[in-house]
Amino acid sequence: MSELQTFDKVQAKLCELTANSPDIIRCQAVQSLGAIGNKDAVPALIDALLDEDEDVRCDSAASLGEIGDERAIPQLLGNLVEDPCGDVKQQAVIALGKLRSKEVLPYLRTLCVSRDKSITWDEDEFMQGGWDDWLDIQLKSIELLGQMNDEEAIPFILKAIEDENGQDVRSASTASLAMLGTKGMEVLSELLSNRDERLRYSAVKALGSIDKPEALDFVKRALADDDVRIRRLAVEIIAKHNPNDPVLQEIAFANDLELRVEAFRLASIDENTRLKALLDEPDARVQIAIISGLKQGPSITSEDEIIYRLLSDRLSNTADEITAAALEVLSLRAGKLVLPRISNLLVNVDTKDAVLWSCVKALGTMKETKALRDLRKLITNDNRTLRLEALAAINLHASSGRKEALQLLEDAANGIILLDEGVSKETEEAQNQDSNKEVLEDLKAVGLKVDTKEIQDQGPSSTLGSILGDEEKAKDIVDAGSGDETPVKLTNKDLHLLSLAQRIPRKRKVSPDGEGISVNEDIRCFASRLLGDYPRQEVNQVLENCLTSQDNELRRTALDSLSRNLSDELSLSVSAIELIPGLLNEKDPELRQLVYKVLDASYQDEFEAFILEGLKDISIPTRTIVYGIAARRGLVSTEFLEQSLKDIHPLIRSVSARELSHRKDKNVVSSLVDFGFHEAGQHKDEAGPLLRTLNPEQASDELMERIENENPVTWLSAITMLKTIHGPLAA
Template sequence: MNAQSENLLRDAAVALLSEFAKSEYDVVRLRAIQALAALGARNSPALVEALLDDDEDVRQDAATALGQLGVEQAVPQLLENLIHDPCGEVKLACVTALAKLGAADAAPYLRTLVTGRGDEIVWDEDEYHQDEWDDWLDTQIAAIRAVGTLGDAVAIEPIVRAVMDEEAQELGDVACEALGRIGAAAIPTLGVFASSPKRRLRYHAVRALAEIGGSEARAILRKALSDEDGGVRLLAHEALMEHDPQLVEAALTDPQEDIRLAALARAGLSEPELLDRMMRDPGSRVQLALIERLDRTSPIADTDDLRWQVLDFLSTGEQPEVAAQALGLLAALAPELMTDRLKTLFAATPDQEQAERDQWAVVDALARSPVKEAAEWLQRACRSPFRSVRLKALATLGMIVTEEGRAHVNQQQGRELLLSLALSPMPVAEEKKEDTAEIEEAPRNDIQALEEAGLDVSHGGENGPTSSLGAILGHDAIAAEMQHEAEQAEEMPPLSPREQALLARATRQPKRRRVALDDDAEALEHESRMTAIRLLGEVRGMQAMLAQIVRDPDPEAAQQALGALGNAVARHGAELSMEQLAGIATDGLSTADSATALQALKLLRQAALPPLPELRGKLRAILRTGEAPFRIEAMQILCAWDESADAARELLDDPSASVRQASMRLISEMTPEEAGAVIVPFLLANPDQRILTYIGDNPQAKRNVAGELMQKLRDHDRRATWPVMIAALADLLSQPGPAV
C-alpha cells in the first residue's frame, strides 16, 4: 500500500477509534485509547478528552500516550489532573508526561512533590489506608526525575532536603541523576555529596560530575582519585585521564584492576617501562586486555617482533587463561615459529586439563589467522581428544569455507577437508593396548577423486555467505553449549560418544596420527559424516556432490544430503538441471523413510520445479492424510503449480494450528483480497493470536484485513468482540517508534 492510501486508512481508523473512546463500555474505551496511541494519533482530541474519563485506567493510559506522542496542547489538562485527580497512578503518569513535554508551568508542583504530598494536591486517602502503600513514594521519584529533565535549578534545594531526610527512602541515585541533568548550577551540591560518608551517594555524585564536565567539576573529581572505594576512583580516573595523560601511568599501579584496565586502554605500547608493567600485571583481565590490543592483521616474521616478545612472555605465565590466549595468538600469527610447541600441544592426552584450554584458544585464534598454515593446525584440532576443541575446530572449518573475505588458500583446504569428511569416513583404530593406537595410512589424492566426480574444487571457487554456529553444527543447543564452554573454560566436561561424533573427523593428509579411542567409534564416524554433509549445503558448487550422497545406502546420510541440497538451492540457486532435481525429489518421495520424504518435499518447493503430473496425485493424498509438516509443504507446492490458493483454502479448517496459519499466510500472499474474510473470523475465534502472524508484509492484505475489521467494528451486534478487533486494528496499523 502506498503512502497516500496508508494515510487514508489510518485516518479512517483514527476517526473510528475516536468514536470508541467515548463508548459506554470502559474496556472498549481503554482499548481505543491504547490503539490511538499505537497509531500515533497525536492530533486526536479523544486522547485529551480521555483525561476526564470515569475510569482511572483510561486516564492513566491517556496521560502516558500524550507524553509519548508529544502533545503539548495537553499540558493544561495534564497539570489539572496532576493537582486534582485523586488516583496516584494517574498522577504518576502525568508527572512523567509533563516532564517529557517540557512543561515549565508544572515545575512548582513538581518541586512540592519532591519533598511531600503538598497541601494543594488532592490524594485519595481511602486508597492509601486500604492498600497500605503511599502512592506519593513512587510519585516522589518521578518528580525528582522530572525536575531534572526540566533543568529546574530551583529544585536543587528540595532535592537536597529529600536526600538528607533520614526517614525517607533511598534517593541518592535518582537525585544525583537529576542534579547531573540540571547541570553546572548543581556542581557545588554534587561536590558536597561526593564527600559523603555514604559510598553509594559518593559514587552517584561523582558519576554526575563526570557527565557535567568542565573545570569546576574536574577539580572535585581530582579529590575523588584518592577515594577509598575503587568504583568511585574508577569514575574519577575515566573522567580525568582524557584531559591529563600523566594520570595514566599512576593509574597502572592502582590496586583496583578496573582502573588499571581503563589506564591500559589509553596507554601507548611504545613505552618499554609501561609495557613491562602491563605484562607483569597481577590481574588476568589486564593481561588479556593487553593481548587484545595487539595487531592481528599481519603475521609475526621473527622473534624481534614486539608482539612475539609480549605473547611469548605471557604464554609461559601463571595465569592459565592468559597463557592460553597468548599461545593461541602466537599460533595464529607465527605458526612456523611455533611448530614444535604446537606439535607437543596437540599430542596431549585427555587427562591434561590445561591442554584443553590451550587447544581451544589456538583454534579460536586460527579462525582469524592471516596465514595459510592455519588450516594445517585445524586438521590437528579435529583429532583432539577434547570435545570442546573438536566442536570449535569444525565450527571454524565451516566458517572458513563459507565466509566471504577469507584467505583463499584456507578456503580451498577447508573445502577439501569438508569433502573428505562427507565422502569417506575416518578409519577407526583398533584397540590394542591402552587409550590410543597409531594408524598407518598411505597418501591419497582427494582432489583427483573429487574432480572425477564432477565437482569443481578449482582455485577460483566461490564462497557462500557466513553461516551461524548453529547452522554449522546442525543443532542450536549444541552451538549454545559450545559457546558456554568457551566462556566457562574452568570446568569442561568429558566427551560423550554422541558429542564427539559431531567433530571427530580430520583431514587424511598426514601419514601418521593418533586417534582417541571411543566406546562406539562407528557412531563417531557416522555422526561426523552427517555434520559434514550438512555443511556442504552452505557452500557453493557442492550440489552435484550432494546429489551423489542422496543415493547413499545409509538412510540418514540420504536424508541429510536432501536437506542440505534443498538449503543449497534456496541459498545459491539451482546448480543442477530441473530434470536432475525432479528425479531426486521423486525418488525421495518414494522412500519409506518419512524424514527423507519430508526433505524431498522441501526440495520440490525450494527448487520451484514446474508441475510434475506424476507427483500431483501423491501430493493430493498428502494434503488429505499427511502429518502437519507434510500438509504444509504439499499445500505450498500445489498452490505454486496451480497458481491458485485452492489448496490453501482446503486447509483453513485444518485441526493443526500451524497448518491453518500457513494456509492463511499463503492466501494473504496469493489472493490478498480474500485475507480479511479468511483471517478476521479466525482471529475472533482465537483472540490470543496476533493478526500480523497471518498476514506477513503484504500491503494489500493488510489493507483488506483492516477494512474488514473496521466494517465489523461498526456492527453493534458484535460489541462483545470489539476489544479484540480494536487491539488487532492497532497491531495492524501501529507506527514504529517508542512503546506507548
Template sequence: MTQISPSLNESLAGLTSAPIGKAETCRVLEVFAQSDFDILRVKAVQGLRDLKATDSVPLLIQALHDDDEDVRVDAAESLGLLGDTSAIPALIENLTYDPCAEVKQNAVQALGLLNAKEAAPLLRQLVIGRGEEIQWDEDEYHRDEWDGWLDIQIMAIDALAKLKDVEAIEPIMLAVNDPENQDLSVQAMNALAQIGDASLPSLGVCTQSSSRRRRFHAVRALASMSSDKALELLDKALDDPDHDIRILAFETLLRRKPSVELFERALEDNSDQVRMAALAKLDLDQMGYLQRALSDPSPKVQLALVRRLSDAQSGAPITSKEQPFFKALYILFENSGAEVSSSALGALAALAPELIKQELKDLFERSDMPKDEQEQRQWAVVDGLSKRDDVFCLEWLQQACGSASRSVRLKALASIGLLAGKDELDDKVKAQALAVLIAFGRSKSFADEEIEQIDADGDTENEEVEVSTDQEESEEEEAQPDLEAMKDAGLDLGHEKDQSEGPTSSLGAILGHEAIAKDLIEEAEDQEDIGELSLNEQALLNRARRNLRRRKIDLDGDAEQIEQELCLTAIHLMGEHDWTIGQLMAIAQSEQADKALAALEALTRLADRSVDALLSAQEIVEETEGEEAEEFDPRTAIEKVVFTALTSSQMTVQKQGLRLLAKLPQDKLVRGDVFRDLVEKCLQDSESTLRIDAMPAYLVLGGDASRLVSYLQDTSTLVRQATMRLLAQKAPNLAIDHIVDFLLGNPEQTLDSLLGEEMMTKHLSQQEKQRLASSFASKLTNDKAKAEWTIILPAMTQLYA
C-alpha cells in the same frame, strides 16, 4: 442490555458507507471514545494514541475526566506522546485532584514530555512527599498493598530533569538523604547531571558518600558533564576506595585531559582492575611500559597484556623472533600460569604460527602434558589459528580436529568451515578446507580413508591429506576423571556411583573446561556493569541454558558419539558452500535420519542463496530402494533427494523435504505430478506441523490457494495461524476476504501477528487497507455483535498505525 446510542449509530452509518482510510478510522475511534461501554472507550483512546491523532487532542483532554480510571490513564499517556501543550492545564488538574495513582503517574510523565514548566512546583513536592495540595485515594495503599507515590516520586525526578529545573536540586538531595526513603541513587544522580552545572556542588557531596552505589552513580553523572569543575571532582575520585569508581574516573579523564601523570597513577594502583584499564590505553611501543606490564604480578593484568599485544599488532603477522611483541608473548607463554600461558600461545598462533612450529607439534602430539592444561592450550591455539587464512594454519586446524577435547574439535571444524567460505582465500586452500568438511560429513576416517579433494571447478579428485585421528585413544585418555580436581573446581559430583559420568556444569560443558567456566562465573559476579555479549557468547550461553536439570555428562568418552557430532557439525558447515551440493545430496539419502535431516537443512539454506545451483547439480546419488522408487523416474538429482525425503518413515525428514521442495520453482520440476500426490498425503496427515510445512509446498506445485481456506477451521491453532500467514503472503486478496471472520473467531490473535509486519507495512496497498478497514467497520453497526467490537477497533488501528 445497554445498546449503542442512536447518535453513535448515526455517526457510524455515515462513516462506514465510504472507503475507510486513516482519517476515517480516527473518526470511528472518536465515536467509540464516547461510547457507553468503558472497554470500548479504552480501546478507542489507545487507538487514537497509536495513530498519532493530533486532531483528537480535545477529545482526549475530555477523556481525562472519564468515569473509568483506565480511560483516564490511557488519555494521559496519549496526550504526553502527542506533544500538544494545550493539554498541560488538564494534566496538572489530574495530577492534583485525580485519586488514582496510575493516572497521576502518566500525568507526571506526560508533563515531563510536554516540558510543562508550570508543573514544576507540584513535581518538586512529589519528590519529597505526597504534597499538601495533592489529593490521594487513602484506601489505595491498603487495597493494593503498594504505595503508588513511590513510583510517582521517581517519575517526578525524571520529569524535573527534563525540565532542567534548578530549584529541584534541593528537594532531590533531601529525598536522596532521607534514611527512610527508597534508594534514588540512579535517578537522582542522572537528574542532577541533566540539570547542569548548578548541580556540581551536590554531586561533589555525593562523591564522598558512605554509599558505594551513590558514589558510583555520582561519578558516572560527572563523567557525562563537560565543565572544568566536573573534571576536578573526577580527579578527586581517583582516590576513591572502590576500584570501579577509580576506573570510571580514570577513563573519563583520559578522554578529556590525558597525561603521563594520569597513566603513572593508574599503573601504580593497588587494584589489578585499574592497572588493566590503564594497560588497555597504553602505547606499548614504549618499552618501559611493556616491561612494567610484563613484571606485573597479577595474572589478570598479564591476560590483559596478551589481548593488548594482539590488538596492537592489528592482525599483522610477526615475522621474526626478535620482534619485541614476539618476545613479550613468548615470555608470558613460558613463565606464566596455565591460563596466561595458553592465551599467549593462542596469540602467537594468530600472529606468528610458523615461528612456533615445535610448540604446536608438542601441543598436539605430547601425551605427558596434563589433560586440562593441554585442552586449554589447544583451545587457545585453535582460536588463534582461526584468525588466519593460510594453508599452514589449515594443516594445524586439521590436526586439532583429532583432539581428545570436544570443544577443541568443534572449534577447529567450525574454523575450517569459515576458511572454506573466505572469498579472498586461495582456491587450493579453500578446496582443501572443503575436503576436510566433506570427509567428516561423509563419516570417513582420516586414518584409513583418502579425502576427496575438490579442485577450483568443483570436480573431485583423490589426494591424501595428513591429519590425526582420535579413533585410537590411549588408556590414559580413557581414564576416570580426576575427582579431586573436579571438586576443587566447585563441581557437584553427586553420589559415589555416578562420579565417573563427568562434570555437571552446563557452561563448563559448552566451553569445554570447568575451571574456565568457574572463573567466568566468578568474574561476572564481581562485575557490576556487564557489557553486551558478543554473538558467540550469546550462542554459548543459550546452549548452556538448555541443560536445566544439571545432568551428568561425559562429552569425550564415547567414540561413536564424538564421530557423529563431528559429522553433523561438518554437514551443517557444508551448507554454506555451493561446491558441496553433490556431496550433501548423497548424504541426504542416508539411512541415518539425523544425517539425512542435517543434509536436507543444509540444502535448504543453499536453495535460499542459489536454487539454480541445486537444480543443475549432477546426479551422483545411489539408486533409491523400494517399490515407490521404481515408479519414480528422476530427471534431476535434487528431485530424487526430495522424493527420498518425502517417502521417508521419519517425520522430521519429511518435514525438511517439504521445506526444501517449497524452495524449488514449479516450472523447473520434471516430476511435479509425483510430488503433488506426496504433498496431498502430508496435507491430510494427523500431525499438525507436517500439515503446516505441506501447505507452502502445495502452492509451489501449483495448488489452488482457495483449497487452503478450509485449514482456517483446522482443529490446530498453529495450523490456522500458519494458513492465514501463508495466504497473506501468497494470496493477499483471498486473505483479506477471510481475515475479518478469522480474527473474530480467533480473538487471541492480532492483525499484526496474522498478516505479519512486512505484509502490513509494505505489501498491502492503500485500496486493500481501505477494503479491509471497511470490512471491519461494517461489523461495528451490528448491535448483536458488540462482543466483537473490542477486537475490531484494535485491528482497524493496526492497519494504519
C-alpha cells in the same frame, strides 16, 4: 471512498466509542487513537480523562502524552491534583513531562520529596493494597526534573537523597543531577566525599555521562576513593573519554594493582612501554592486560625480537590465561614463527584444555598450510568441544577462500577423516563384522546351535547366558570358576565358553563428553552444518551422501544445509531425488519438514506430487510448512486457502492467511477480515498487518461495518485491527 475519507471515518468512529461503549471498548478506543496519533482526536481524549473508569483515564493520559498537544495540559494537571487513582496520576505526570509543561514543575519538585498535600490521594487504597503509589511517582518526578532542566529542583533532589527512611533514589537522582548543567555537576562533585559508597559510585557514574572537561576532572578525584569499585569505574570513564590521557600512564605503573590492570587493559599505552612493564611484572592479571594491548602492530619476523622472546617465554610454565593471551598475539603477528611451538603444545599430553583451545583459535588465524594440518589432527580429539572448535577454525579458513580447508570440511562430512587410532567408520564396521564372524565360528566349533541373524544384528554378547541361551547353565559354569568351597571341575568346552563370554566386540568410538555421541557421527554432523554456507555443486554432493546415513541427526543437518545451498541453479541430483520418497516416509516430523524445505529450495515440476501429498501430513508443523510451499508455488487455489482459514489448527489458519495476503484479489480482504474475528479474535493481531498491506481502505470499511452491525463482543477485534491498519508501522 478515498484513503483520507476512510481515515476520517475511522477516527470519528473511534472517538465516538470513547464515550458510548462498554469500558473495555472505551479503553481500546483511546489506546487506538493514541497509536494513530492524529491531533483531531485530542478533544475526545481530554473528555476521556474524566471517564468513570480509571483504566480509561490512564490510557487516555498515555495517549495524550504520545500525541503531544498542549491543549491537554490543563486537564492532565487536573487529574494529577484531583484524581484519586495513583496510576492515573503517574500517567498524567509522564504525559505532562512529554509535553514539557512548566506548570507541572512545582508539583514535581514537591513530589520528589514527599506527597504533596495539595494533591488528593486515595488513603483507603493505600491501607488496603499496602503499596504507596507515591513511591513510583517520586522516581518519575526526579527523572522528569532532570529531563526538563529544572535547576530549581536541585535542593529537592538532594533532600530526597538524604532521606534515610525513604526508598533508594540514588541512581535516579544522580542521573537527573547530571542533566542540570554546571550546578548539577558541582553538586555531584560534592557527593564524592559522602560516606555512602553506593552514592559515591552513582555520582561518579553520573559525572562520567557529562561531556565536559570539568566533569572528567571530578572523576579523576575518585581515583583516590577507598572503594575499589569506584576507582575501577573512574579508570573506565577516563579511558572512554580519552584513552591517551596521561593519568592512565601514571596509573599503569602505580602501586594500585586493581587500577594497573584496568589501565593496561583500557589505555592506549605504546608497545615499548608495555614490553618494559612485562619484563618484571609478577602479577598474572596485569601481564594479561599488558599482552592484550599488543595485538595490533607490525609483523614479528624474527625470534630475536624482544616481543617474540617475551611472549614465547610465556607459552609454557605460566598460568593458562597468560599462555592463551600470548598465543593470541603471536598468532596474529608471528604466525609462521610460533607455529612449531603450537604444534608442540598440541602433542604435549600435559597441555591444559584452556591452552589447547587457544591453540585452536590461533591456528584459525594462520595462513600456513601446517596450521590446517594441525587442525585436521584435532578434529578427532576425544574432547568434543576441542574438535568442534577445530572444525570451526577450519571453517574460518574455508570462508576466506582456501580450497584445501573446504576439502577438509567435505572429508569430515563424508566420514573419511580418520579416528585417532587410524580407523575410519567404514573400517570399524568391517572389523566389527569380522569379529562377529569369528565368534560365530567359535560357538559352532564347540557344538552350539546359534541364530546367525540374531548374532549379526546385535553383535556378540559379552554374557555367557546369552551365548548359551540358558542363564541357569551359565550361572553354574560361572559359579564353578569363582572359587566356591566345593568347586566343580570345568571341562575344556566350559573353559572355551568362558573365554568367549569375556570377548568384547569392537564398538564405535564414543566421545567421553558427548553423552554417547559417536565421534565419527559427531564430526560428520558438525561439518555438514558448516557446509550449509557453501552453495556449490561438489559441496551439495557431499551433503546428499549424508542422506543415506542411518543417523537421523546427520540426515537432518545435511537437509538443513541443503535447504540453504540449493537454488534454481544448484538443484538436487537424480540420486538424491530417488531418496525423497523414503525420507518422506520417515516417522521423524522434523526430518520431513527439512525434506520439504529442500524441495522448495530446488523446486522442480516433478516435486508437485510430493508437495500435494504433504498437505495431508499428520504433523501440524510439517503441514504448515507444506501449505506455505504449495501456495507460493501455485499448487493450491485461492479457494483452498480461504477454506483453510477455518481449519481447526491455528498454525494452518495463520499460514493460509499469510499466503492469501499475497494474492491481489478483492474477495481475499473479506476472508482475512473474517480470519481476524475467528475464534473470538484469536488472529486479530495477525490479520491487521496483512490487511494494512493488502487493501487498508476496503478492510477499514468492512471493519467499520462490523462495528455498526454486530455485537459489541466483536468490537475489540475490529478496533485492534483498525489500530494496526492506521497506526504507525510496528518496529
